[in-house]
Amino acid sequence: MSASVGKQPLYLKAAISGFVILWLIVAAFPFLWTVWGSFKVEADFFSRVGWWNAIVGTRTELQTGSPFTGDGYYGAWVTRDFWRAVVNTGIVTISVTAISLVLGTLGGYALARSGHKYAFWILIAALVFRAMPHITLVSGYLLPFFELNIWGHLATSIIVLVAINQPFTLWMLHSFFLSIPKDLDESAMVDGCTRFQAFRLVVIPVMWPGVITTGLFSFLLAYNDFAVTSMLLSQDNQTMVPKISSFLGSIQEQGNVMYAVAAVVSATVPLFILVLFFQRQIVSGLTAGAVKG
Amino acid sequence: MPHKTFFWFILPSVVAMILFIALPIASVVIQSVYVEHERVLVEVENCGPFGCSTEVRVDTEATEQLRSEQPLGRFNGLGTYLNRAHLAVEEVGTIVSTSASIGEALTRIYNLPFYKAFLFTLIYCFVVTPLGIMLGFTIALAVNTIPRLLKGPVIFFSLLPMIITPLIGSLILYWMFSSNGILGATLQTLFNDPTLTLRQSPALTWITLLVYGVWTAAPFSFVVFYAGLQTVPGDTLESAMIDGASRWERVRFVIIPHLAPLATFVGLVQLMDNFRVFEPIVGFSSEASATSLSWLVFNDLVGQDSQAFGSAAATSVITILGVVILLTPVLIRTWRDFNAKGA
Amino acid sequence: MAQIRLKNVCKRWGSFVGVDNFDLEIPDREFLVLLGPSGCGKTTTMRMIAGLETVTEGEIWLGDRMVNKLEPKDRDISMVFQSYGLYPNMTVYENIRFPLRVRRIPKEEHDKRVMRAAEMVELTDFLHRRPAALSGGQRQRVALARAIVREPNAFLMDEPLSNLDAKLRVSTRAQIKNLHHTLKTTTIYVTHDQIEAMTLADRVVVMNKGVVQQVGTPTEIYDTPANTFVAGFIGSPAMNLIAGTMKDGVFSGQNISVSGFNKSIAGEVTLGFRAEDANVATEGGEISAPIYSIELLGEATMISMRVAGELVSIKAAKDFRAEIGDTISASVPAGICHLFDSKTGARIEQD
Ligand SMILES: Nc1ncnc2c1ncn2[C@@H]1O[C@H](COP(=O)(O)OP(=O)(O)OP(=O)(O)O)[C@@H](O)[C@H]1O
Ligand SMILES: [Mg+2]
Numbered sequence: 001m002s003a004s005v006g007k008q009p010l011y012l013k014a015a016i017s018g019f020v021i022l023w024l025i026v027a028a029f030p031f032l033w034t035v036w037g038s039f040k041v042e043a044d045f046f047s048r049v050g051w052w053n054a055i056v057g058t059r060t061e062l063q064t065g066s067p068f069t070g071d072g073y074y075g076a077w078v079t080r081d082f083w084r085a086v087v088n089t090g091i092v093t094i095s096v097t098a099i100s101l102v103l104g105t106l107g108g109y110a111l112a113r114s115g116h117k118y119a120f121w122i123l124i125a126a127l128v129f130r131a132m133p134h135i136t137l138v139s140g141y142l143l144p145f146f147e148l149n150i151w152g153h154l155a156t157s158i159i160v161l162v163a164i165n166q167p168f169t170l171w172m173l174h175s176f177f178l179s180i181p182k183d184l185d186e187s188a189m190v191d192g193c194t195r196f197q198a199f200r201l202v203v204i205p206v207m208w209p210g211v212i213t214t215g216l217f218s219f220l221l222a223y224n225d226f227a228v229t230s231m232l233l234s235q236d237n238q239t240m241v242p243k244i245s246s247f248l249g250s251i252q253e254q255g256n257v258m259y260a261v262a263a264v265v266s267a268t269v270p271l272f273i274l275v276l277f278f279q280r281q282i283v284s285g286l287t288a289g290a291v292k293g
Numbered sequence: 294m295p296h297k298t299f300f301w302f303i304l305p306s307v308v309a310m311i312l313f314i315a316l317p318i319a320s321v322v323i324q325s326v327y328v329e330h331e332r333v334l335v336e337v338e339n340c341g342p343f344g345c346s347t348e349v350r351v352d353t354e355a356t357e358q359l360r361s362e363q364p365l366g367r368f369n370g371l372g373t374y375l376n377r378a379h380l381a382v383e384e385v386g387t388i389v390s391t392s393a394s395i396g397e398a399l400t401r402i403y404n405l406p407f408y409k410a411f412l413f414t415l416i417y418c419f420v421v422t423p424l425g426i427m428l429g430f431t432i433a434l435a436v437n438t439i440p441r442l443l444k445g446p447v448i449f450f451s452l453l454p455m456i457i458t459p460l461i462g463s464l465i466l467y468w469m470f471s472s473n474g475i476l477g478a479t480l481q482t483l484f485n486d487p488t489l490t491l492r493q494s495p496a497l498t499w500i501t502l503l504v505y506g507v508w509t510a511a512p513f514s515f516v517v518f519y520a521g522l523q524t525v526p527g528d529t530l531e532s533a534m535i536d537g538a539s540r541w542e543r544v545r546f547v548i549i550p551h552l553a554p555l556a557t558f559v560g561l562v563q564l565m566d567n568f569r570v571f572e573p574i575v576g577f578s579s580e581a582s583a584t585s586l587s588w589l590v591f592n593d594l595v596g597q598d599s600q601a602f603g604s605a606a607a608t609s610v611i612t613i614l615g616v617v618i619l620l621t622p623v624l625i626r627t628w629r630d631f632n633a634k635g636a
Numbered sequence: 637m638a639q640i641r642l643k644n645v646c647k648r649w650g651s652f653v654g655v656d657n658f659d660l661e662i663p664d665r666e667f668l669v670l671l672g673p674s675g676c677g678k679t680t681t682m683r684m685i686a687g688l689e690t691v692t693e694g695e696i697w698l699g700d701r702m703v704n705k706l707e708p709k710d711r712d713i714s715m716v717f718q719s720y721g722l723y724p725n726m727t728v729y730e731n732i733r734f735p736l737r738v739r740r741i742p743k744e745e746h747d748k749r750v751m752r753a754a755e756m757v758e759l760t761d762f763l764h765r766r767p768a769a770l771s772g773g774q775r776q777r778v779a780l781a782r783a784i785v786r787e788p789n790a791f792l793m794d795e796p797l798s799n800l801d802a803k804l805r806v807s808t809r810a811q812i813k814n815l816h817h818t819l820k821t822t823t824i825y826v827t828h829d830q831i832e833a834m835t836l837a838d839r840v841v842v843m844n845k846g847v848v849q850q851v852g853t854p855t856e857i858y859d860t861p862a863n864t865f866v867a868g869f870i871g872s873p874a875m876n877l878i879a880g881t882m883k884d885g886v887f888s889g890q891n892i893s894v895s896g897f898n899k900s901i902a903g904e905v906t907l908g909f910r911a912e913d914a915n916v917a918t919e920g921g922e923i924s925a926p927i928y929s930i931e932l933l934g935e936a937t938m939i940s941m942r943v944a945g946e947l948v949s950i951k952a953a954k955d956f957r958a959e960i961g962d963t964i965s966a967s968v969p970a971g972i973c974h975l976f977d978s979k980t981g982a983r984i985e986q987d
Contacts, residue, residue, distance in 0.1 A: 008438065012540075016435045016438055016439070017439070019431070019432075019435050020432075020435050020436060020439060020447060023432050023435075023451070024447065024450050024451075026508065027450050027451050027453055027454050027508075027512070028450040028453060030454075030465045030466060030469060031453060031457075031465065033469065033475065034465045034468065034469075045468075046468070046471065046473035046474060047473060047478075048473055050478070051475040051478060051479070054475065102305075103305045103306045103309060104306065106302045106303070106305060106306065107302060107303045107305070107306030107307070109302060110294065110298070110299045110302030110303045111303065113294045114294040114299045115294070116294075116296070116299070119299070120631060122303065122307070124624070124627060125310075126310070127620075127623070128617070128620060128624075129310060129314045129315075130565075131565040131616045131619070131620055132314065132318070132613060132616060133568070133569035133571070133586075133587050133590075133609075133612055133613075133616065134569065135569070135571055135587045135590045135591050135594075135609075136317075136318075136321060136587070136590060136609035136610075136612050136613055137313070137314060137317045137318070137321075138317075138590075138594070139317075139321055139324075139590050139593075139594055139602070139605040139606055139609045140316070140317025140318060140319075140320040140321040140324070140606070140609070141313075141317055141320075142594060142602065143320070143324060143364060143365070143602050144320060146364070147364055159309070159313065160313050162309060163309040163310055163312065163313030163314060164313065164314065166306050166309050166310050166314075167310065167314075170306060181719060181721070183717040183718075183719050183720070183721035184721050184723065186686075186688050186708075186715075186717070186721065187715065187717055187721030187722075187779075187782075188721075188723070188734070188738075189687075189688070189707070189708040189709055190686055190687075190688070190708050190709070190713060190714060190715040190792075191709075191714070191734055191735035191738060191739075191782070192709045192735050192738040192739040193709060193738050194707065194709060195294070195298045195302075197738060199302075201734075201738070202723050205723075205725040206723075206724055206725055220456055223458065224456075224457075224458040224459060226458070226459065226460045226571075226572050226575070227571065227587075227591070231591075231594055231595075241458055241460050241461070244460065244461065244464070245460060245575060248464075248578075257468075260464070261468070264461050264464055264465065267458065267461055268457065268458075268461060271453075271456055271457060271458070272453070274456070275449060275452050275453065275456060276449065279445070279448060279449055279452065282452060282456070283448065283452075283516050283520065286513065286516045286517055286520075287516065287517055287520035287521075295690070
C-alpha cells in the first residue's frame with residue numbers, strides 16, 4: 001500500500017486518524033497515568049472523591065505540602081530494599097542474556113549449516129519445548145532442586161532461564177544464520193580456518209545485528225519472568241518482579257500500596273529505554289520469526 | 294557439516310534443554326503419580342494420677358524422617374488425577390446423575406476447581422487470540438496510511454503493552470480498574486451501580502482480564518502485519534485498482550491473502566502464549582472469580598505450610614497435554630512437508 | 637603445486653546421484669575446465685575436491701596424499717566462489733591477508749605478499765575499502781587476490797565470471813589466463829559458458845547429469861564430439877543433428893540425402909554437421925528445403941530450414957539474400973558430417 005494507491009476521501013482520513021489516536025490512548029495512557037500517579041499519595045491515586053484529585057494532587061498537597069511526592073519511591077527503594085532486587089535483576093538478566101547468546105549462536109549456527117535430518121528434528125523439539133508453560137517446568141524443578149540443595153540461588157535461576165530461553169534463541173539465531181551466505185564460512189575454511197575459527201572470525205562479525213536482536217529478546221524474557229524467579233529464588237535473592245508481587249501481600253494491609261506503584265514504575269523505566277533505543281531491532285526480531293515461520 | 298562438528302556446536306544448548314526442559318517434564322510425570330506422605334500417627338498411653346488413657350498423636354520425628362527418606366511421597370497411581378481437585382471423576386459422576394437439568398449439571402461442574410480453571414483458560418485463549426489478531430490487523434492498516442513522520446512514535450507507543458512485564462502490566466490495569474481507580478470509578482458512575490467492583494462482580498473480572506489479554510496481544514500482531522504490509526506487491530495492488538476494485542475489495546482480495554500465512558503464524562504463537570495465562574490472575578488477584586491451569590499449578594506450589602507437589606504435577610501434566618493437542622496441527626503439517634520434501 | 641587424481645568418485649544424496657563415477661587424472665600445472673549445463677554436478681565435483689562436501693564413494697588424491705578425510709584447511713587449496721565469499725567486515729587488504737593470518741604465516745611476510753597479489757590483479761588503489769564499496773569486477777579481483785596470495789596446491793574457481801557484464805568478463809578472462817601462465821598452479825575452473833571453456837582450458841571435461849561425457853582439448857571436443865550431447869552442447873549455434881537411415885553408404889531422411897559414407901554402417905543413425913561447415917548450393921545440394929527463417933548476423937547470414945522434423949542452421953555468405961519460404965539447396969558433403977548411434981548417441985567412427 002504505497003502512497004500511489006490514491007488519495008483517501010476525507011471521511012476515511014478522519015476515521016483512520018481517530019482510530020489511531022484512540023489506539024495510542026489505549027496503549028500509552030495506562031503507563032502515563034501510573035507514572036503520574038506514582039508521585040501522589042494513595043488517597044489521590046486511589047481517590048474516593050474523583051479522578052481529578054489524582055491529576056492535581058489535592059490530598060498530596062495536604063499531606064506533604066507539595067503536589068508531587070517521592071514518598072512511594074523512598075519507601076520502596078530505601079525502606080523496603082527494592083534496590084537489592086534491582087541489583088539481583090541486573091545480575092540475572094545480564095547473565096542470562098550473555099549465556100543464552102553464547103550457547104544459542106553455537107547451536108543456531110550448527111543447525112543452520114547442517115543439512116542432516118536430525119537438525120530438523122532438533123528444531124521441531126525446540127518448537128515443542130518453546131510451547132511448554134514455564135510454571136509446569138518449575139513444578140518439575142522444585143523437588144529435585146530441594147533435594148540437591150541448589151534451590152534459592154541466583155545461579156540456579158540463571159541456568160534455568162537460559163535453558164527455558166534456548167528453544168526461542170535457537171530458532172531466532174538459526175534463521176538469522178540462514179540469511180548469511182554459506183560461501184562466507186566455506187571460503188574461510190578453504191583459506192585455512194577450522195569450522196570454529198570460521199564461525200568466530202568470519203561469521204560472528206557479520207552476525208551482530210542478529211545477535212543484538214536475539215539478545216534483546218533474551219533480556220526481555222529474563223526481565224519479565226515471574227514463574228521461575230518467584231518460585232526458585234529465596235527471599236534475599238528476589239528479583240524485581242517477585243519482589244513487587246511480595247510487596248502486594250504485605251503492603252496492601254498497611255495501606256501503603258504506593259510503594260508497589262513506585263516499584264512498578266521503577267521496573268518499567270528500563271523497558272521504556274529499551275524500546276526507545278532498540279525499536280528497530282525489536283520490530284525486525286518479531287518479523288524475522290514470522291517470515292521464516 | 295560433519296556429525297562430529299555439529300555435535301560439539303550443539304552440545305551445550307541441547308544439554309541445557311535436556312536438563313531443564315525434558316527432564317523436568319519427566320519429573321513432573323513421575324511426581325504426578327505420587328502423593329505426600331500422611332502424617333505418622335502413634336498411639337501413646339498417657340498415665341496420670343487418674344489412671345491411663347490412650348491417645349493418638351502425630352509422631353513428628355517419624356514423619357520428618359519418612360519425608361526425608363522418600364521425598365517423592367508415596368505411590369498413588371492415577372489417584373491424584375482423578376481426585377476432587379483435578380478431573381473429579383466421582384464428583385462429576387454424582388453431579389450428572391443427580392442434576393435435574395443440563396444447565397444445573399454444568400454449573401455444578403463449573404464450580405469444581407479444575408474445570409473452572411480449564412474453562413477460563415480455554416475462553417481466554419480463544420477470545421483473546423482472534424480479537425488480538427483483528428485489532429492488530431486494523432491498527433496495522435491504519436498506521437500504514439498515516440504520514441511517515443508519525444509512524445516511528447506510533448510504533449514506539451504501540452510496542453509498550455507487549456514488552457511490559459506481564460505481572461506489571463496487569464497490575465497497572467488492575468489499579469486503574471479497581472473501584473477507586475480511574476476506570477473502575479468511572480464504570481460505577483456510568484452504570485450508576487456502586488457494587489460494580491472487581492471483587493464483587495465475576496463478570497467484570499472476566500472482562501478486564503480479557504481486555505488485558507487483547508491489550509498485550511494486539512501489538513505483536515500489529516508489528517508482524519505492519520511488516521507484512523510493506524511487502525504487499527504494489528503491482529498487484531495497482532492492477533486491482535485498474536480492474537476497478539474498491540478500497541475494501543483491495544483489502545479483501547489482495548492484502549488479506551498476502552497476509553494469511555503471517556496470520557497463521559501469529560495465531561499459533563499467540564495461542565500457545567495465551568494458553569499459559571497466569572500472571573494476570575496474580576496481578577488482578579482474581580482467583581475468586583477466574584483462575585487458569587497455570588495458576589492452579591502455581592497455587593499448589595506456593596501452598597502456605599506444605600507444597601502439594603503431586604497435585605501441582607498432575608495439573609502440569611494435563612496442561613502439557615493441552616499444549617501438545619494445540620500443537621498437533623502444526624506438527625502434522627511439518628511432518629507432511631518434511632516427508633514431501635524428502636521423497 | 638600438485639597433480640590431482642579423482643578415482644571413481646561418486647556423490648549421492650539418498651537415491652539422488654549428484655556425481656557418478658568421476659575418474660580423472662589432472663597433471664600438475666594443467667588448466668582444466670569443467671563444462672556442462674546447470675545442475676550437472678560441476679560445483680559438487682569441485683566442492684568435493686575442496687573438502688566442502690563429503691565423498692560418497694571413491695578417492696581423491698592431491699599429490700601423493702589421499703585427502704578424503706582431510707578438512708578443507710588441511711588440503712591447501714584455494715577457491716574462488718561464484719558469489720566471491722568476501723568478508724564484508726574486513727577491508728580489501730584484510731580480506732587478502734586473511735589466509736596468511738589463519739595459516740600462521742610469519743607476520744613480516746604478510747605485507748609483501750598482499751601487495752604482490754594486489755598488484756597482480758590491479759587492486760592497489762582499493763586496499764582500504766570494504767567489499768561493499770567495490771564494483772562487481774573489483775570484488776571479483778579481490779577474491780582472485782585472496783586465492784593467489786599463498787601458493788596453494790591448486791586453484792578451484794566456480795563460475796568466477798558469471799556475475800560480471802560481458803565486457804568485464806572478457807578482460808577478467810584474459811587476466812585469469814595470464815595469472816595461470818605466471819603462477820603455473822594447477823587450476824580447475826567451472827563454467828557453463830563454452831567460450832570461456834574454449835579460450836581458457838588446456839583440457840575440457842564435459843559433464844551431463846553427473847556423468848562425464850568427454851575429456852579432451854578444446855579442439856578435440858569441437859572437432860570430434862564423443863556423443864550427441866557434446867555435439868549439441870558445444871559450438872554456437874550447436875551442431876545440427878538429424879535422424880535418418882543409412883543404407884549402402886547413403887544417409888537419407890525427409891528433405892535430405894547424403895552419399896559417400898562407409899558402406900559397413902547401416903540402420904538408424906543420427907547425422908550431425910556444423911552450420912559453418914555447410915554451404916548454400918546453387919543446385920543439387922544434399923539438402924533441399926524451404927527457408928524457415930533468415931537472420932542477418934553481420935559477418936554472415938544464418939538460414940534455418942526444416943529438415944526431417946528438425947530446424948537445421950546453415951551459415952551463408954553475408955550478402956546472401958532470400959525470402960522466407962523460398963526453397964533453397966545446401967551442400968553437406970559426407971566429409972563434414974559426424975555420425976552418431978541413434979540409440980546410445982555415441983559417436984560412430986567412419987574409418
Ligand atoms: N545438498 C544437496 N542435497 C541434494 N541435492 C543436491 C545438494 N547439492 C546439490 N544437489 C543437486 O546436485 C546436482 C548438481 O548440483 P551442482 O551444484 O553440482 O550443479 P552445477 O553443475 O554446479 O550447476 P550450476 O551450473 O547451476 O551451478 C543438482 O541437481 C543439485 O540439485
Ligand atoms: Mg554450480
